[in-house]
Amino acid sequence: SAPKTQTQPAPKPRAVPVARKSKPPVKITPPPFDDSVLEAALSKLRKEEDRQRGITWYYNKNVSHYVYKNSFEAYIGKNENGDVWLRMRIYYSGDSRLNIDSYEINVGDKDYPITTLYGKMERGKGSGGEWEWYDAQVAQKDLRMLEAVMQPGPTAIRYIGKNGNFNRMMTEPEKVRLKNIMEAYQALAQKQSYLSSLR
Template identity: 35%
Template sequence: MNKITKRILILLTTVLISCGIPQTEVDKLNAEIETLKKEIDECKNGADKLFAKANLHFEQKDFNASQNELNTLIQKFPASEEAAKGKELLTQLNIEIEKLSQQKQKEEIERKKKEEKRLSDATKNMRTKYDDINEITWYRDKTSPQYNNYNGFFGYFGKSNTGIPFLRLRIQYAADDWLFIESYIIKVDGITYTIEEEKYGEIETDNGSGGVWEWLDRAVSEDELQIMRAVANGKDVKIRFNGKQYRKDKTINSTQKAALRNVLDAFDALGGKIY
């Protein structure tokens, strides 16, 4: 009985008593109301109606709803013909639920196999190096430079034994003369991005055998990740190395872009995260 019905009955009883109608007559009227309510409920939720709803849910493959209706049917009308049919339908329903469970298990196995293959494909182009002191495995595309005396714009990432991958960006400049780089301007298909030195000495320098090397190596933020993805997928990509007095422009070629895509794919596939 809902709150509105209770309030109506209380009000009706109060009115009848106030009109001088004996309590016995009021009780009799209340009993008739309760009987009428049960008849209405059976009309709405009788055995035939419950079975019809359960069967409809079954056909729609809404097995949980069908199961609830059948359990209600069997509990309320255990001796009815519909309850007998409901038990048969419940048996079929349990078979379908088991089939569905087995199908989900099969799909999960297939999903895991595909995920393992995706991870394998993503890392097959990576060169790995294990740092046993810090317990970190470093991943770098096989075509990316290993040493400072090569020009490069590339990403790489590390993964600890218990953590998730973390991404780094490295920009290298190698030439005969110093630029003393302070910032980089990257132009991707007409859109310009800037990467600046955030603190003094962040862009490091070295020299040897007649050459000079300047490089930036930093943890990737959301802004740098956006730049890396743009470069990886861009068609016409150029980088300007801005020095204290001079500058140098270079094209980021297809090999560098492919390497960047490989690293980003592997980073994503291994569950990498930008902090």
């Protein structure tokens, strides 16, 4: 008799992997921005429009560009895209020109140096005597200084010049004005961050 042939079982078809549909990323919606905080902060300031450059400037209401004074001020800029930045201006006025090239802010046991290399220095003389003022954008290290200056307690400012130095204590109204600007700056920056997160 013919030998029996053994039949091999047919191979099982391989399962074709089913492509899983990737889930779309979940977009987290931030909590709504509280405009009342911003409105309260801006109510303490006045604004000036520079339409040629597309910039809105925010200043304290009771601060002018009068040069015959000794004060430390800050102000805010905002462009049409909503970008916000902070600037500071330090005024000196006296009988003698100092030719100021740096400042030193003393708060408690810490000194904060400010050089005039990174901003604009203006000098002049008029009926009120000599005047010098320095204007610059606030850097990250300057933000820490402003936060310290706003706190209760004495703050001393030294104006350091090639022709001599001038020392004075910062007044409480100056501190209040700086606090007004910082609160508005933080609120404007938070709103810009919120609007960016929605895009």
